[in-house]
Amino acid sequence: MSTEPGAPEPQDRTTKELANASFERLSPSVRIVWLASRVVFWLVIVVGLSIAHGVGALQGGWWQVWVFSPSLAWLIPPIHIALRLLSYAGWGYQLRQWDLLVRRGVLTREYIAIPLARIQQVSTSSSLFERLLGLTTLSVRTAGTRTARTRIPGLPSERATALRDVLSRKGHELAE
């Protein structure tokens, strides 16, 4: 992380490839949270549809062919879950002197530079499952449209709290 006083000015770091920049990664445990949430999501759908099918509510529906036939439709849940797990490789963040750089995405990769001077609000939140694994989600809000709320999930709780305080303090200093 380039937050030390001796860190190079951003203007000087011009030609460095973004892909080679040293990003901090999310906690590996976040994959357990993602896996569990996607599995629960699909279980709810499958159980719901099974009940509806059992009571005869789906008789004759055209979409029944897609849901209850041994077709490619059964591949959707595993692909959906796998994509979420694969997205772990894309996640990263880097606190620089003037901005917070967030990297995300696998197929389409995004590098979001949120200027510290533009931060309106920083907050942390943890679901029950995240708390069990000691994880926290950091949310950064700006007045922008696309970056109105940028989330970094799966941070170790102490790291998230420290980052929240640093961003809040630096944002406040730069806004003055």
Added chain:
Amino acid sequence: MSLRSEEADKTAAAWHRLHPAMLWFEAGRILRRLLVPLLIGGFAVSRREGGFRTFIIVSAVISVFGFVSSYLSFRYRLTADGIELHEGVFTRRKQHIALARISHISTHQNALARLIGVVRLDIATEGGGEREASFAALSVGAAEKIRLHVGDAGSVREDENIVYAASLHDRVLAGATTLQVGGAVAMGFLGWRYMRRLNSADGLESGARPEFLNGVITFVDELLGAISASPALMTLSIFALVAGIWALSIIVSVVRWHGFRIIERGAELHQQSGVLSRTRNVIARDRIQAVEVYGSLVRNLLGFAQIAIVAAGSGGRGRAQSRIFILLSALDRVSDYLQTLWPQIREDFDWRPIHPYHRRQHINRGLLLLLPLTIVALYVVPLNAVTMVAITLTTSGFAWLIWRTATPSFEATGFALHDGYLHVRTGAVSPRRWIVATSRIQAVILQTSLMQRRHGVTNVVIDVNGLARNQHIAIPNVPCAQAERMQMELTPHHAD
């Protein structure tokens, strides 16, 4: 003492209510909102169904209770540093909007409201969006007091200058070069056909509908049957339909943009429009984040473009009427209008080109779109020698068009960073230009697909406050090193 502080002193302790006409307008608004569900319900369900009647009664009772309690509980007062609002019966809501946060106010007045002398006033803020607070009905005097309290009172009414007034020529041309009304008519027709199909699938008896409606439906069915029987009549009907929709589009534009004008008053821009329903927006010039200049293929060929403003707090909705700055401008006058918004802006710069990969991306995307359409056509159209030749020729024609427009599209796309403004232009067929005040940039995003990564290029996406959901400021296919440099340059080190 300034007029604003005098006004604040006079009204410091005074709480005000909304105008009683609010009850009438709210009832009308709710009725309008329920109109479509009621019509759909009326068509889809037999009127003898008890459930539907209960739905109407319950909805009416809840709605009446809602707006009466809202009227009784709503209070506001002007304080020295803002506006204070109290509302709610069961859940009390107290809100204080600081004057510094208000990005613009708008008033809206339909024909009936003009007769009674009331207006609806909406306050937009940077954080709260287009309707941070909405006053459903205020007397004209009360609305003017709020406007003076919010705006810089000293500059209002002096130094007035009409920047733009939509002439009949502009309104006709704007209507003649848009497809919005045509799309709405087509959607309406498709919706009607769908509803008819639903009714017949449900076995709904035609007797459940009023007699005159049955007559209309039978007449339309017979007319469609007669037209489809004769190819000549069908061709003529299609031409008549297109001409009718075109004429309708022009009429709607002429009425909709009647009285549209932009008035410059000191640091504010006042936008007025409307014949039946009169709207007035006040935008502080220093709240403008970006300007969009865009034109369709036809408008571009005719040498015209539309100019829209992105102001802080006005995001969320589509390219709404509230953000239109110049309805139709000759291309060579765009610079003059830009200088009205930002007097210090200069356009003596050279455009920087993007990466040539843009050409290949244009062709790839076009062919990717063409391929499924061709497959669908092969499935849908009965195949014989004539249709095969027609599909081959059409596909080849489109492929040629995609290939032919790749280079102009690349050449027309570029960007420039000059004197505190970022200029972006994209597209040859449907050209679009963005001008962003760099001091207003909230974040810079680099977005790279797999293919772009292979070629070492990325899209540079600019985020500002107030963009609508369908608006994206993006420079496509910038070399990665250059993009990262831009990201660094455009990242503000201090808040403004």
